[in-house]
Amino acid sequence: MTDYDVVVVGGRVAGASTALLLARAGARVALVDRGRRCSDTVSTHALMRAGVLQLSRWGLLDRLVAAGTPPVCRTTFHHEGRRPVEVSIRPSTGVDALYAPRRHVLDTILVDAAAEAGAEVLHQTHVTALLRDGHGRVTGVVARATDGRRVPITAPVTVGADGISSMVARAVDAPVEVQGRAASAVLYRYVPGCGASGYEWAYGGRAAAGVIPTNGGECCVFVSSTPERVRRLRRQGAEAAFDALLGIVGGAVAENVRDRGRPGGRIRGWAGTPGHVRRSWGPGWALVGDAGYFKDPITTHGMTDALRDAELLTDALLAVLDGSAEAVALADYQATRDRLSRDLFEVTEEVAAYEWHADRVQVLLRRVSSAMRAEVDLLEARVPRPAPWSAAGAGAPCSAEAPELGGHHS
Numbered sequence: 001m002t003d004y005d006v007v008v009v010g011g012r013v014a015g016a017s018t019a020l021l022l023a024r025a026g027a028r029v030a031l032v033d034r035g036r037r038c039s040d041t042v043s044t045h046a047l048m049r050a051g052v053l054q055l056s057r058w059g060l061l062d063r064l065v066a067a068g069t070p071p072v073c074r075t076t077f078h079h080e081g082r083r084p085v086e087v088s089i090r091p092s093t094g095v096d097a098l099y100a101p102r103r104h105v106l107d108t109i110l111v112d113a114a115a116e117a118g119a120e121v122l123h124q125t126h127v128t129a130l131l132r133d134g135h136g137r138v139t140g141v142v143a144r145a146t147d148g149r150r151v152p153i154t155a156p157v158t159v160g161a162d163g164i165s166s167m168v169a170r171a172v173d174a175p176v177e178v179q180g181r182a183a184s185a186v187l188y189r190y191v192p193g194c195g196a197s198g199y200e201w202a203y204g205g206r207a208a209a210g211v212i213p214t215n216g217g218e219c220c221v222f223v224s225s226t227p228e229r230v231r232r233l234r235r236q237g238a239e240a241a242f243d244a245l246l247g248i249v250g251g252a253v254a255e256n257v258r259d260r261g262r263p264g265g266r267i268r269g270w271a272g273t274p275g276h277v278r279r280s281w282g283p284g285w286a287l288v289g290d291a292g293y294f295k296d297p298i299t300t301h302g303m304t305d306a307l308r309d310a311e312l313l314t315d316a317l318l319a320v321l322d323g324s325a326e327a328v329a330l331a332d333y334q335a336t337r338d339r340l341s342r343d344l345f346e347v348t349e350e351v352a353a354y355e356w357h358a359d360r361v362q363v364l365l366r367r368v369s370s371a372m373r374a375e376v377d378l379l380e381a382r383v384p385r386p387a388p389w390s391a392a393g394a395g396a397p398c399s400a401e402a403p404e405l406g407g408h409h410s
């Protein structure tokens with residue numbers, strides 16, 4: 001008898017959602033993360049329609065709204081030398097608006113919902129190795145608990161939801177099947193009282209910028225370009241680099257931020273790393289979220305993908321626990337994920353290369369939008385999972401200030 005049916009390594013969007021859905025379906029799940037509950041991580045927070053749809057169907061959108069996450073009802077695109085284009089968010093079943101929650105808000109809602117559904121959540125528990133049987137099959141993990149003890153946790157399936165540098169992917173030697181080439185370096189900060197009510201994206205001068213309303217009356221304002229360029233600009237300091245890129249990308253966004261916002265908080269950075277698609281399953285293991293498939297953040301879709309893929313992987317794992325052939329169910333999971341992701345991955349590569357001019361980037365953004373539509377169509381066609389818990393969360397609320405910043409930084 002194993003300790004659990006599934007052990008999930010990594011407790012953010014991908015891992016917490018997978019644990020939540022498995023636990024709601026009655027599986028015995030351990031969700032293990034080396035970080036603390038309510039900790040923050042690198043992100044610009046924008047959820048797209050498919051992500052909001054998932055949260056709504058899982059009965060968690062109310063919690064996001066109750067946590068003060070402002071609705072986003074329109075998106076404005078600014079292109080160098082052109083009039084801004086405004087697109088209203090079309091209300092549809094379960095999605096009246098988009099949202100951009102701070103990560104200590106979203107990830108905690110997901111983790112708490114997983115715990116309420118019966119998953120055992122182990123924070124500050126670092127997975128250091130995988131367990132294997134005599135045939136090399138993964139049979140669980142070894143974790144280092146807060147008191148330094150090394151604890152084996154056994155399960156027939158181990159899910160690596162442990163992000164870009166996934167320890168699980170490394171331990172199973174998961175091959176990279178598609179290697180991206182382009183990467184964005186990003187600088188971002190939170191601007192209090194900026195008052196924007198929609199997403200604003202700006203493209204020009206081989207750089208991009210965005211304004212994203214988030215919790216606490218703040219906007220997340222980002223600028224991005226190639227890693228080499230951002231590195232060069234940063235020699236004058238992060239503040240100078242941020243201002244220079246905001247000026248290069250576009251007057252309108254820069255002016256909006258300056259007019260509306262008070263001086264922003266400290267600048268946070270992401271040095272950039274190219275995307276990857278890894279083989280995401282094998283005997284006794286599977287990968288979900290950035291661990292299996294990461295694309296450049298310029299198209300702000302990683303969390304939305306993670307929420308989608310948590311559901312696809314859950315279907316496969318429940319089939320396996322019900323006696324279906326593991327190799328068939330998990331291969332099907334990856335095939336569906338890859339089919340839904342291919343277009344967006346390819347177009348993201350081109351946007352993140354920053355080699356476009358105004359006409360070309362508009363074509364690319366239309367491709368982004370049509371790739372997202374295909375994903376929404378698929379999710380809308382699925383029978384929604386029952387959402388038994390829609391009341392406000394049971395866990396203690398996180399403080400407004402995020403206590404910890406994890407992830408990669410420049």
Ligand SMILES: Cc1cc2nc3c(=O)[nH]c(=O)nc-3n(C[C@H](O)[C@H](O)[C@H](O)COP(=O)(O)OP(=O)(O)OC[C@H]3O[C@@H](n4cnc5c(N)ncnc54)[C@H](O)[C@@H]3O)c2cc1C
Binds near residue numbers: 290
């Ligand atoms: C600069 C930037 C901006 C972005 N902006 C957006 C955006 O606007 N919208 C969007 O949708 N996406 C955005 N993304 C992408 C998004 O952040 C990721 O796709 C998303 O966080 C992936 O979630 P995940 O759960 O797979 O992994 P992560 O969020 O990376 O979580 C992995 C978890 O695993 C834990 N972990 C790792 N190793 C171990 C171990 N050995 N033992 C235990 N725990 C472990 C970590 O502590 C972490 O909590 C952005 C990314 C970047 C870099």
